[in-house]
Amino acid sequence: MDSGPSARPIDSLVWSSSPIPQTDSLAAPLPNLARSDSLSPAVQHILVSSHKASTRKIYRSKWKHFACWASGQGIDPLVAPIHNILEFLSTFFHEDASTSTIRVQLVTISNFHVGEGGPTVMSHRLCRAFMKGTFHLHPPIQDPVFP
Numbered sequence: 790m791d792s793g794p795s796a797r798p799i800d801s802l803v804w805s806s807s808p809i810p811q812t813d814s815l816a817a818p819l820p821n822l823a824r825s826d827s828l829s830p831a832v833q834h835i836l837v838s839s840h841k842a843s844t845r846k847i848y849r850s851k852w853k854h855f856a857c858w859a860s861g862q863g864i865d866p867l868v869a870p871i872h873n874i875l876e877f878l879s880t881f882f883h884e885d886a887s888t889s890t891i892r893v894q895l896v897t898i899s900n901f902h903v904g905e906g907g908p909t910v911m912s913h914r915l916c917r918a919f920m921k922g923t924f925h926l927h928p929p930i931q932d933p934v935f936p
Contacts, residue, residue, distance in 0.1 A: 851897035867903045871915050874898055878919060888923045895920065 828836070840848070852866075855877060859866035864873050874895075881891045899911035910916055 847893070848897045848900060851894055852901055855894065855898055866898075867901065869898075869902065871910065871913055874902075874910060875915060875919055882923055882927070885927070888920065888927060888929065891923055892920060 837845070856866040858877050858880075859869050859873065862873065864870075869877075877898075878891055878894055881894060895911060895916060899909050899916075902910045904910065907913075
C-alpha cells in the first residue's frame with residue numbers, strides 16, 4: 790500500500806480538491822501557499838498539511854462565514870477589497886468579540902484571499918492598524934495577579 794503524499798487526496802484534508810479557486814462556491818479553496826498550477830498534487834498535499842486538521846476545520850468554518858457574508862454583499866470573497874474585509878471584521882468588533890476572535894477571522898481570510906499581487910491581507914497596513922485599534926479599544930481583560 791502506497792503511503793506517500795499522493796496516496797491521500799488533498800480534499801480529504803478539508804480543503805477543496807481543486808487547486809484553482811472556485812469563486813462560485815462557499816467551499817474553502819486551497820490556501821494561498823498551496824495554490825499554484827506549477828505545484829504537483831503531492832507538493833500541495835504537503836503544504837496543506839502544514840496546518841493541523843483542527844486548524845483546517847476552524848479555517849474552513851471561518852472562511853464559509855466570510856464567503857456567505859461577501860456573497861450577500863455581491864463580493865467575490867477571494868478578491869474582496871480591503872475596505873470590505875474591514876467592514877466584515879467590524880461586525881465582530883461591534884458585537885464585542887475579542888481581538889483574538891477578530892484576528893482568527895483575519896488570518897483565515899488572509900490564508901485564502903488571492904489579492905492583487907501586493908501584500909497579504911494580514912500584512913496590509915489598514916488591517917494592521919485595524920487590529921491595533923481593536924486592541925486599544927477592547928483591551929484583553931487580565932486576571933489580577935496576587936503576590
